[in-house]
Amino acid sequence: MDDSYTLFKGMADIKTIYSICGMCTVRCPIAVEVKDGTIRHIWGNPHLLGGYNLCARGAAGKAFEYDNERPQYPMLRDGKRGSGKWKRASWDEALDFVADKLNNVKDKYGTQSICLSDRGGPHTDFQKTFLAAIGSPNYFNHHATCSNSVHNAHISIAAYARNSVSYDYRNCKYLVLYGRNLLESLGTAESNNVMDMLEAGGRMTYIDVRYNYTASKASKFFVIRPASDYALNLALINVIINEDLYDHDFVDRWVTGLDELRQFVRPYTPQWAEKETEIKAGEIKKLAFEAAEASPAVILHPGWMTAWGSNDFYLRRTIYTLNALLGSYESKGGIVINKTPADTGVRLKSLVSQVPKPRGERFDGCGTRHKHLGAQWGLGQLLPQAIVSESPYPIRAYIAMRHDPIASMPDPEEFKRALGRLELLASIDVNYSETAWFSDCILPECTFLERTDHVIAQNGLKPRLLLRRQAVKPRFDTKPRWYIYKELAKRLGLGQFFPYESIEELIAWQLQDTGLTIADFDRTGYVELTKEPLWFDRKDALRFNTPSGRLEIISPTLEDSSIPSFIPFERPEVLTGNHFRLVTSKVAVHTQGRTTSNIAILNEIVSDNQLWINTDRAAELSIKDGDEVEITVDGFSGRIKARITDLIHRQAAFMLHGFGDSVPARSRSFGRGVSDVRLQKGLLKVSVGGNCPLTECVVSVRPIAEVSG
Amino acid sequence: MRIYQNHERCIGCCACEIHCKTENDVPVGARLSKIVPVGPIITGSVPRMSFIFTTCFHCKEPWCVEVCPSGAMQKRQADGIVYVDAEACVGCMACIDACPWAIPQCNDDTGKVIKCDYCRDRTGSGLKPACVTGCTTGALHWGE
Secondary structure (H helix, E strand, O other), rough: OOOOHOEEEEEEEEOEEEEEEOOOOOOOEEEEEEEEEEEEEEEEEEEHOOOOOOOOOHHOOOHOOOOOOOOOOEEEEEOOOOOEEEOOOOHHHHHHHHHHHHHHHHHHHHHHHHEEOOOOOOOHHHHHHHHHHHOOOEEEEEHHHOOHHHHHHHHHHOOHHHHHHEEOHHHOOOOEEOOOOOOOOOOHHHHHHHHHHOOOOOOEEEEEOOOOOHHOOOOOOEEEOOOHHHHHHHHHHHHHOOOOOOHHHHHHHHHHHHHHHHHHHOOOOHHHHHHHHHHHHHHEEEHHHHHHHOOOEEEEEEOOOOOOOHHHHHHHHHHHHHHHHHOOOOOOOOOEEEEEHHHHHHOOOHHHHHOOOOOOOOOEEEEOOOOOOOEEEEEEEHHHHHHHHOOOOOEEEEEEEOOHHHHOOOHHHHHHHHHHOOOOOEEEOOOOOHHHOOEEEEEEEOOOOOOOOEEEEEOOOOOOOEEEOOOOOOHHHHHHHHHHHHHHHHHHHHHHHHOOHHHHHHHHHHOOOOOHHHHHOOOOEEOOOOOOOOOOOOOOOOOOOOOOOOOOOHHHHHHHHOOOOOOOOOOOOOOOOOOOEEEEOOOHHOOOHOOOOOOOOHHOOOOOOOEEEEEHHHHHHOOOOOOOOEEEOOOOOEEEEEEEEEEEEOOOEEEEEEEEEEOOOOOOOOOOOHHHHHHHOOOOOOOOOOOOOOHHOEEEEEEEEHOOO | OEEEOOOOOOOOOOHHHHHHHOOOOOOOOOOOOOEEEEEEEEEEEEEEEEEEEOOOOOOOOOHHHHHOOOEEEEEEEOOOOOEEEEOOOOOHHHHHOOOOOOEEEOOOOEEEEEEOOHHHHHHHHHHOOHHHHHHOOOOEEEEE
């Protein structure tokens, strides 16, 4: 570590506070330099990242802190919903307002009529405790438009959550990515580890419907026909089984269903897959051989944001299956099973475990109508339908906690129509999210730099405890989440579930059985719970939570719910004329757009999105590079600049997610670019994996000249 | 000493630009360092990008220093860093015209010129420039 740092001229009085970034949901460990109560610079935490490295968004945390275009005090709606008319309220007034409405809804319709959503992740204890204390089962998060399908696929195979494993990139020899644009939708440690892998001679095969920066670093890049990745994987499995490339020791011990799988993939040869994917049969075969040669130091990445098509669940199941066949589970350079503090004998207390788990049917039918989909993440896309139909019961109050469904769920107008019927829509946020702007009340949270959160566990080969810590005083009349939920609970007569007066007191309670104190986080920002990485014995001590204790390629749990373990590949509709399948992704400066898109120094790098179209298709439509085009779906249209390239599949059109901001208080991002979610009409659907089928959005594209003529 | 770039490791994420702006309080509009994406150019089956890190060359005989009427633009003898003494800068912008690469830029907040000085307070104390220190993937190096 660079201890000479404090010697820096005029820097003797700089204090470094180790914390956790909040600019995106990767939550990198950070070192915040504070001088005279002001943030000087934010770096990566060198104790955990090996250097001060931190991505652009994280580094812009300072710009975010000192930006005034965020809620500065509690606000109550003073006009129609979404009118942007607000009146300032005191905290007591605003909390009373929300609590009164909640009490009212609870008395009139029952506790289940209140729901709450967030962005998932480790800092969810306060809101989950609050909702459970009320007695409502209706917690959900953003994963309907993110990881539901990959999560549920892993549950069905390993009974592990998507994030119960991590990827040992640095020791990996062969990495396969299906549209996982990890050098642009990036985390600091992950991108570094992948670059280390490439530098050490590891190979990366990148498969996507379009080129991007990750593709540019790949050893091999395939442009695949949209929605045909599943066909590719069936052929890969076919080759791996028929050519006897699989890891017999691992498969015999830990995998069930191989015979059925062998039967199932028989027709899916590389020659067949070439016709579906447009990847040459020889290349498919080569991919299988190369991956097998590198195994078990091989990772076929299951994906991050996987709200792709209706059958995405099956694509993800085949990716996990390929990893299982190649024995990558719990291998050096493969997929490793995360160890938790409990694996080191450390018990971290949580508030939510002190509250009785709410019973009763969920509004979204997780565990009942959707038997194979757990309630852990829920199905947020069903909220509008549940509100409007009052089925299975009325939903009358909704708290959006740092989650912005109006900006992230498909078809925001439909969402708004439903939310408009609520008796309470409240947002707790650091931003003017689109949902906050449409709310009855905004309870402004302190930024991640202005608050301390509860201790969290980072699971992995070396589980550890981490702490997000207040670095500076709040600039505005905002409050930390521990205070907001405690005060709301008090007003609902549920104060006993928040038995602390300060965050320090809560942390002391969390650490009570660990022998640790908050001071143990001072020096490096984390507490290591084991010196050596913890590996399970691959011969005998792997623990999969499935009924058989193995990786279930054929899943009895699924079949019990009348869901087949595999389905035949269905060729997607071929789009002609001016129709394209819309796909989206991110750039490094705006991953998960809405925290960052209005930050001046990030916005000046990327402030707009463009529509990528294949050169041949564009020529057919007389669209030239840089032309403005009209993009339309079912009554909604936007104007956007075309970017013409050979490096996108003919069937696809691409734009960056997160643009077309409709909140005028965000002056830099307001009205810039076109919103992808507004084009995703009619896609508030539940696919078999629980995801919205976002890539089934078919758009029409026309040159503007044609529109006006 | 100067900044070297490992092109293999650079992913064009622009963290260098943001660390630079944050460290040096550079307002919107000006950029003291910049990633210029070039490509893609197809090599083999893969479209390769180059991300060119650009900043001041700290010329041996800097025209910006020569043209500066107030002596604000200087070349530090010890290490050759070309920098602006903000106190002395009168904001005439002559240096901006003199530089073939428009490296000096106007700070609209102060009306004075700013440019990359390799974070001279940091480098003078044995540290690295902010862009190098903060680079996401460790693609930038500070050395001879």
